[in-house]
Amino acid sequence: MIAAENLVKVYRDRKRGDVRAVDGVSFSVQAGEIFGLLGANGAGKTTTLRMLGTLLQPTDGTAYVAGFDVRLEPENVRANIGFLSTTTALYGRLTVREMVEYFGRLHGLDSATLRTRIENIFTTLDMHDFAKARCDTLSTGQKQRTSIARSIIHEPPVMIFDEPTTGLDVMTSRTIVGFIRRCRDEGRTVVFSTHIMSEAERLCDRIGIIHAGRLVAVGTLAELRHQTGATFLEDVFLRLVAPDDPDN
Ligand SMILES: Nc1ncnc2c1ncn2[C@@H]1O[C@H](COP(=O)(O)OP(=O)(O)OP(=O)(O)O)[C@@H](O)[C@H]1O
Numbered sequence: 113m114i115a116a117e118n119l120v121k122v123y124r125d126r127k128r129g130d131v132r133a134v135d136g137v138s139f140s141v142q143a144g145e146i147f148g149l150l151g152a153n154g155a156g157k158t159t160t161l162r163m164l165g166t167l168l169q170p171t172d173g174t175a176y177v178a179g180f181d182v183r184l185e186p187e188n189v190r191a192n193i194g195f196l197s198t199t200t201a202l203y204g205r206l207t208v209r210e211m212v213e214y215f216g217r218l219h220g221l222d223s224a225t226l227r228t229r230i231e232n233i234f235t236t237l238d239m240h241d242f243a244k245a246r247c248d249t250l251s252t253g254q255k256q257r258t259s260i261a262r263s264i265i266h267e268p269p270v271m272i273f274d275e276p277t278t279g280l281d282v283m284t285s286r287t288i289v290g291f292i293r294r295c296r297d298e299g300r301t302v303v304f305s306t307h308i309m310s311e312a313e314r315l316c317d318r319i320g321i322i323h324a325g326r327l328v329a330v331g332t333l334a335e336l337r338h339q340t341g342a343t344f345l346e347d348v349f350l351r352l353v354a355p356d357d358p359d360n
């Protein structure tokens with residue numbers, strides 16, 4: 113469902129010169145699988161996901177999402193993904209329901225379909241209480257749930273979530289984690305980025321550890337433990353990204 117093939121992104125930065133943010137990343141994710149990109153700040157997670165979501169052109173390499181090449185068929189890719197970024201915008205003057213309806217209509221959904229889907233999504237993400245509130249009055253967690261709702265209203269087979277729970281309280285995180293699991297159980301393909309070890313540990317079927325633009329390891333938690341001889345994901349992670357540090 114997702115196949116990244118040697119993705120490279122070089123940013124041309126006036127101050128820093130060329131920044132090789134993503135440097136030859138390849139991985140695949142199947143339908144019904146949750147794949148987590150785990151990396152520190154600046155590792156290249158957002159850049160990788162933005163290339164999968166067609167928001168950024170790869171400098172080299174490509175990726176296939178739902179069977180479509182992100183370089184050659186970006187519209188088809190976009191029709192088949194739900195993309196949640198840390199900067200997903202909401203229109204402050206619309207209510208939560210209006211916001212989600214608006215995006216549903218952009219995807220060509222009719223009123224009856226929209227009503228049913230909104231009902232289901234608002235129940236799953238526990239959104240009924242604030243459905244009539246204007247977006248500019250929402251808390252961080254409410255905004256994040258609204259952003260998720262708007263990104264999945266067209267029921268895409270592939271979901272790409274950039275740090276979906278960062279900055280959220282335990283209850284909201286739990287709702288979102290439950291929602292992501294449910295998507296997997298419905299047979300969707302989910303790829304998300306995180307720097308939160310416990311979240312990757314609990315949620316991912318497979319984990320890709322990204323460091324300085326490169327995938328340094330990919331596998332199930334058991335495989336990564338076996339590879340590094342560490343038990344906790346935090347130790348697994350540190351052994352992979354800083355192998356020469358004697359503390360690891
Ligand atoms: N528009 C840009 N121009 C220049 N450099 C950029 C740009 N966007 C990102 N970078 C650089 O590319 C590298 C990877 O950034 P990216 O945002 O993909 O990392 P990340 O793993 O998502 O980090 P975080 O967890 O902090 O969001 C960093 O060195 C970052 O400074």
